[in-house]
Every structure is written in structure tokens, then in C-alpha cells.
Amino acid sequence: MDRRTSSPASGEALLFLTDEQLRQGIEAMFFAYRGFTADPDRILAEMAYGRAHHRAIHFIGRAPGTTVNNLLNLLGVTKQSLNRVLRTLIADGLVESKVGRMDKRERHLNLTQAGQELEQTLSDAQRARMRAAFRDAGPDAVAGFRTVLEAMMDSEMRASYARLRDSTL
């Protein structure tokens, strides 16, 4: 349809919104996300774990004492899917689940010592790549990167992201 904006006045300024530019952005996301997950995936593959375990460990480490329901919203998966992952993590002694004191329906999740160590190992690997990319790109590019990613989120995810970002800063 409109390969670029049809308005003559704003045509020049909006060249970064052409379909071609958007397509490049899409492909950049695809290839970059592969790189983003590659290093932790390699580590996890040696254990019996996958990416879902990584995500659970990451967010439990990030928000200690969080409930299952809270984690569910953060991860955007079904309760049952998360539960399978949690069960193995608890059985393997990486996560502990405690019945809530106020509300006994809730379970509060925390990383054990071993869980914290694995979390550290995984995030070290992921941060190393991110750090190299950030350093190569420079602070202005990093600011732009964050701005675009935040604009790309669904509003509920943006809220979760901001909540995590602003906690314990």
C-alpha cells in the first residue's frame, strides 16, 4: 500500500518508517533474539533444563518471595505450564516454595543457595553479550534501543517492566 508516507511535507522526516525500514527492524529483532538466548541456552542444555526454567529462575531471583500467580503474569504462560517447571526446580533444590502466612492459598517462591548460583551463572553469560553489544553501540544507541523496545511492548508488559525497573533501584 503506502510504501512510505504520502504526505510531501513530512516525507523526508519519516523515511525511517518505510516498509523497508520496518522489515529490517523485524529481521533485526529475529536475529538478535537468537543471539540473546544463545549463551544461556548452551548452559541449560547441559542440564535437563530449558529456556522456561531460565525465565522462572530469573524472575524469582528478581522478585524474591513472589507468588505463583504473580510469576504467571510476568511470564505470560499458563499456570500448568509454569507449574511443571517449578516442580522440577523445587525437586532439584533450586527453588523453595513456602505457604503464605497471611493467605495460605498463596505460595511464596525463593531461590535457594544453589538456585542463586545457577541464576548468577546464566545471567553472567547473558550479560556478557549484552555488555559487549552496549559497549560497541555506545550510550546514545543504548538509550534508543531501550526506548524502541519499551514502545514495542503490550501495555501490561510495559507496566510489569516499569515496576521491575523502578523497584530496588
Add this chain to the structure above:
Amino acid sequence: MDRRTSSPASGEALLFLTDEQLRQGIEAMFFAYRGFTADPDRILAEMAYGRAHHRAIHFIGRAPGTTVNNLLNLLGVTKQSLNRVLRTLIADGLVESKVGRMDKRERHLNLTQAGQELEQTLSDAQRARMRAAFRDAGPDAVAGFRTVLEAMMDSEMRASYARLRDSTL
């Protein structure tokens, strides 16, 4: 370990490389990628297709006449995994496979009319979100976004990305 660089001289300039900043970048990637795939996923769910079909259709549309092997490298999956997807796409009349003229071992893949229509539908949905994010963030942020993503790729993916980007510009 080093929560920020320990060099006093460069300490200020490298604040964007603190572990905290890197963690935010990691979480931004996670949440943004969910948004990135959400719209096409909704469309695909109504058909019998998944994300794997979308990726295949995207790259066949992007590089018409590509071979199976080429697509394999682009997607980074195994032959068996891609084959399952291609088989259904061909059976459903979205993709056609033609024996190579030069090298008859190769199969050249192209989208049919119906395939092109589905590709258009899917990428329209994905582009709409990307366009909104780009517009909100502005051209400088978009440039930074692209720079960081490219730096985050593995070198082979970066090569594939650049090859696609520079073809038929």
C-alpha cells in the same frame, strides 16, 4: 563482581554498562519480543500454523527461489524440523518447490499467490506494531535500536542479516 567499571577515569562515561542497566536491557528484550510476536501469533493460531510457519513464509517471501539449505541456515533449525513445516505449507498450496535447473539436487522455494497473501497479512500485523513503536521513539532511537541489535547477533547471523538488508534495497 564488577558492578560497574572500576576505572575512576571512565567511571562516569560507562554508567550505562552497570549490571543494573544490563538487567534492564535483558528484561526489555524479553518483554518486547513477546509483543513482537503477539500479533502474528494470534492470526496463526486461527489456522493450524505456528511461529515456525511464519518464519519460513517470511524468509521465502524475502528471498524468492531460495534453496532449502539456504533457508536452513537462515532459520537456524534442523532439516527435519524445517521439513515438517515445509511439507504442510506445500500441501496447503502456500509454497511451491521446484527442482533446480543448474543443480537438480536443489529445490527452489517460492510463495504461491495464496502464500503471498498470508505473508502480507502476517507482516502487516507485525509492521503495524513496529511502525507505532518507531514513530513513538523517533528516528534517533530507531538508529540506536538497530545498532544495539546488530551488535547482539552472532557473527553468522549478522552476516545473514546484512546480506538480506543490502539485497534489493
Add this chain to the structure above:
DNA sequence: CAGTTTAAGTCAGTGTTGTTGACACTCCAA
């Protein structure tokens, strides 16, 4: 030309991750 390599496709088996459906336990309010 015989032997090797390459491209593609297939079959069988496995693992992770997602789904839905059914169910148990807890809390709270009518």
C-alpha cells in the same frame, strides 16, 4: 568410471514447552 560428497527428504525416538480439563484447598462474604 568408481568412489566420495552434497542436497534433500524421511523415519523413529526423545525432550521441552505450551495447551485444556478436572480437581483440591483456602478465603471471604451473603
Add this chain to the structure above:
DNA sequence: TTGGAGTGTCAACAACACTGACTTAAACTG
């Protein structure tokens, strides 16, 4: 105290990726 809503668990199933072994056909090579 009973019924509804909230929280978490278990079981079964589907999608999609993986490995490994194999076949077919064509191309290359000494």
C-alpha cells in the same frame, strides 16, 4: 455455613524442536 472466587496441582495431549540413521539423486573428483 454455604457458595463463589482465588490459588495451586495433577494428568493428558499437541506443537515444535532435537538427534541419529537412512535413502535417493545428482554432482564432483581422482
